[in-house]
Amino acid sequence: MSDTVSVVDVARHAGVSLGTVSNVLNRPDRVAPATRGRVLAAIEELGFIRNEAARQLRAGRSRSIGLIVLDIRNPFFTDVAAGVEDSAAVAGLSVVLCNSRDEGGREDHYLSLLQQQRASGILITPTARPKSPLEGIRRRGMPLVLVDRAASRRQCSVSVDDVVGGGLAVAHLVALGHRRVSFVGGPLSTPQVAERLSGARSAAATGDIPLVLLETADLTFSAGRRAGEQIAGMSPGRRPSAVFCANDLLALGVLQEMTRHRIDVPGDVAIIGYDDIDFAGSAAVPLTSVRQPRESLGSAAADLLIDEVVDPDGHRHRRVVFEPELVVRSSTVRESTGRSNEL
Amino acid sequence: MSDTVSVVDVARHAGVSLGTVSNVLNRPDRVAPATRGRVLAAIEELGFIRNEAARQLRAGRSRSIGLIVLDIRNPFFTDVAAGVEDSAAVAGLSVVLCNSRDEGGREDHYLSLLQQQRASGILITPTARPKSPLEGIRRRGMPLVLVDRAASRRQCSVSVDDVVGGGLAVAHLVALGHRRVSFVGGPLSTPQVAERLSGARSAAATGDIPLVLLETADLTFSAGRRAGEQIAGMSPGRRPSAVFCANDLLALGVLQEMTRHRIDVPGDVAIIGYDDIDFAGSAAVPLTSVRQPRESLGSAAADLLIDEVVDPDGHRHRRVVFEPELVVRSSTVRESTGRSNEL
DNA sequence: ACGATCTTGTGAAACCTTTCACCCGGTTGG
DNA sequence: CCAACCGGGTGAAAGGTTTCACAAGATCGT
Numbered sequence: 001m002s003d004t005v006s007v008v009d010v011a012r013h014a015g016v017s018l019g020t021v022s023n024v025l026n027r028p029d030r031v032a033p034a035t036r037g038r039v040l041a042a043i044e045e046l047g048f049i050r051n052e053a054a055r056q057l058r059a060g061r062s063r064s065i066g067l068i069v070l071d072i073r074n075p076f077f078t079d080v081a082a083g084v085e086d087s088a089a090v091a092g093l094s095v096v097l098c099n100s101r102d103e104g105g106r107e108d109h110y111l112s113l114l115q116q117q118r119a120s121g122i123l124i125t126p127t128a129r130p131k132s133p134l135e136g137i138r139r140r141g142m143p144l145v146l147v148d149r150a151a152s153r154r155q156c157s158v159s160v161d162d163v164v165g166g167g168l169a170v171a172h173l174v175a176l177g178h179r180r181v182s183f184v185g186g187p188l189s190t191p192q193v194a195e196r197l198s199g200a201r202s203a204a205a206t207g208d209i210p211l212v213l214l215e216t217a218d219l220t221f222s223a224g225r226r227a228g229e230q231i232a233g234m235s236p237g238r239r240p241s242a243v244f245c246a247n248d249l250l251a252l253g254v255l256q257e258m259t260r261h262r263i264d265v266p267g268d269v270a271i272i273g274y275d276d277i278d279f280a281g282s283a284a285v286p287l288t289s290v291r292q293p294r295e296s297l298g299s300a301a302a303d304l305l306i307d308e309v310v311d312p313d314g315h316r317h318r319r320v321v322f323e324p325e326l327v328v329r330s331s332t333v334r335e336s337t338g339r340s341n342e343l
Numbered sequence: 344m345s346d347t348v349s350v351v352d353v354a355r356h357a358g359v360s361l362g363t364v365s366n367v368l369n370r371p372d373r374v375a376p377a378t379r380g381r382v383l384a385a386i387e388e389l390g391f392i393r394n395e396a397a398r399q400l401r402a403g404r405s406r407s408i409g410l411i412v413l414d415i416r417n418p419f420f421t422d423v424a425a426g427v428e429d430s431a432a433v434a435g436l437s438v439v440l441c442n443s444r445d446e447g448g449r450e451d452h453y454l455s456l457l458q459q460q461r462a463s464g465i466l467i468t469p470t471a472r473p474k475s476p477l478e479g480i481r482r483r484g485m486p487l488v489l490v491d492r493a494a495s496r497r498q499c500s501v502s503v504d505d506v507v508g509g510g511l512a513v514a515h516l517v518a519l520g521h522r523r524v525s526f527v528g529g530p531l532s533t534p535q536v537a538e539r540l541s542g543a544r545s546a547a548a549t550g551d552i553p554l555v556l557l558e559t560a561d562l563t564f565s566a567g568r569r570a571g572e573q574i575a576g577m578s579p580g581r582r583p584s585a586v587f588c589a590n591d592l593l594a595l596g597v598l599q600e601m602t603r604h605r606i607d608v609p610g611d612v613a614i615i616g617y618d619d620i621d622f623a624g625s626a627a628v629p630l631t632s633v634r635q636p637r638e639s640l641g642s643a644a645a646d647l648l649i650d651e652v653v654d655p656d657g658h659r660h661r662r663v664v665f666e667p668e669l670v671v672r673s674s675t676v677r678e679s680t681g682r683s684n685e686l
Numbered sequence: 687a688c689g690a691t692c693t694t695g696t697g698a699a700a701c702c703t704t705t706c707a708c709c710c711g712g713t714t715g716g
Numbered sequence: 717c718c719a720a721c722c723g724g725g726t727g728a729a730a731g732g733t734t735t736c737a738c739a740a741g742a743t744c745g746t
């Protein structure tokens with residue numbers, strides 16, 4: 001195996017100095033066409049492959065950015081990741097996708113890994129915890145952008161206004177005449193959940209109806225099913241007539257339990273989700289949901305990060321806040337059957 | 344900014360040689376406890392962070408493996424990825440997740456990227472194309488394992504027997520008395536699809552019924568909805584009484600169109616999917632599906648790869664083939680309502 | 687015709703870690 | 717008492733790329 005062929009080998013083979021090879025690679029215009037051709041030919045013949053590690057070592061930083069998400073199995077985050085990747089690709093950066101599973105320990109691990117790799121920057125939806133290591137990382141000069149979470153002060157962030165989103169959902173239910181509405185979601189320590197709840201509470205107050213809280217352990221299917229089971233177990237008189245879930249995974253879980261118990265959706269119980277993942281519109285009872293611009297979220301975050309990476313001094317921190325949008329489907333209003341909102 | 348603190352700085356600060364610092368990091372037992380303490384303290388005080396690039400350069404390879412999947416938004420692949428990550432973590436390797444989107448160009452790009460990064464190895468579900476670059480990469484000595492695709496000869500692979508899976512699905516439908524069965528999936532150039540179809544055909548032949556092929560452009564929701572629309576448009580007499588879809592995404596798409604057109608599932612049309620992603624069991628009409636051991640697929644593949652990485656010479660190539668399993672739910676058999684298969 | 691300017695190309699230095707041969711003082715076995 | 721050994725530590729070399737000051741010719745302006 002001619003395992004390790006380096007620029008030196010290429011240079012020798014092409015009869016030039018190694019500096020010239022590097023120039024061919026990095027500033028082709030500064031090399032005479034004839035020479036360039038010979039070098040390129042040598043590269044081809046020898047099967048030379050640039051050593052990224054050496055480049056990084058020299059450059060002092062890698063050409064990749066980290067993206068740490070809370071749950072890679074939630075389609076919301078894969079969509080965000082897709083947006084991030086699009087923007088990163090334009091800037092010639094690759095994305096290292098990390099799944100913290102909402103565990104501080106794993107988050108720390110990946111954070112440390114990314115620092116060791118001298119990532120150009122980090123995008124993160126952080127887990128909720130008292131003292132975050134993020135502040136320290138920023139102070140060391142690592143560009144950092146918060147995703148799906150508004151930053152407090154001198155920090156970039158891209159988020160969607162969850163208070164407004166929660167308000168939209170419950171206002172919709174109020175407008176439909178619901179008087180017994182439940183909020184399903186948790187844990188409340190998660191800012192996104194807390195804010196959606198807060199928006200929901202305001203809307204409920206405005207509509208002069210109570211809002212019953214049904215807290216869950218996390219934002220997964222299973223949690224939704226457990227909540228759904230609880231709801232199904234209530235007597236029809238006490239049962240909420242509408243449920244607002246903190247995300248679509250929960251909502252789909254609740255929906256399934258309703259169906260299983262032959263509780264009509266939206267007749268007996270209306271359901272609203274949050275995120276508007278693809279599966280929401282495609283559920284057999286298409287789910288009304290609060291849409292977040294998932295991909296834009298990702299690409300906007302990446303753009304902000306890249307801006308700081310490219311020009312750390314000229315960079316001004318910004319907080320981008322998107323507006324959520326209510327997408328009404330059959331799980332709250334009978335007869336979105338005629339046609340669907342999208343293909 | 345004390346931006347770049349290296350082992351040399353640590354050594355000076357602790358009053359030892361740089362070799363000793365390295366020993367503390369890599370073979371702590373060879374350093375006297377007192378010295379070790381001082382070095383550790385220096386590391387702490389200076390905020391030293393190992394430079395992964397330099398380590399890689401020295402080692403000649405990186406401590407990460409690449410995983411190239413066809414569609415990161417298909418939960419099947421995120422589950423596989425989760426399995427890969429578990430196994431990789433045990434071996435102290437990190438995973439670089441790449442999404443080829445089933446495009447040769449993107450696949451090439453990531454392949455080249457991983458080679459530049461001197462990845463320890465590559466896991467890939469390749470796109471179907473005449474001359475794959477994979478052979479060349481293997482020849483250069485890069486450990487490579489095929490995922491969800493059986494290898495031809497001297498190559499490791501982990502797959503699930505798709506012919507058997509296709510057979511299971513259609514045999515189930517035949518046993519239920521269906522005589523008009525359609526296969527929805529495509530493109531047929533994709534081996535997984537072709538094999539599932541082949542298994543389905545055998546089972547249909549055994550049951551002495553025809554199998555109508557409805558080819559799709561890809562394996563997404565949208566494709567499923569388009570297929571569903573076609574099916575819904577047929578006169579009840581000509582309409583298939585059962586549909587076997589090449590994956591769950593398609594099946595969910597078909598299911599949605601059936602619901603939209605008020606075609607009863609499974610009464611008028613039974614539907615069977617493939618993969619058994621979480622969303623299958625949790626659809627409002629829970630989907631009968633052919634389960635693939637998604638995470639095991641990933642971790643088995645990673646284990647095989649790691650085996651080759653750790654001991655390239657002692658390594659024997661293996662082809663692991665899992666057996667798929669039929670999971671019956673309400674989309675083919677009324678009354679899986681009483682209780683669900685899993686929480 | 688001669689200095690100035692351009693165009694090409696050169697090769698050493700720097701980036702940071704790990705490894706390895708080697709050193710030193712002390713202990714042990716014969 | 718000497719050789720062998722041992723624990724603990726040293727520092728140079730290697731690994732591949734990029735950059736940068738510099739050199740050698742060629743070209744140009746006057």
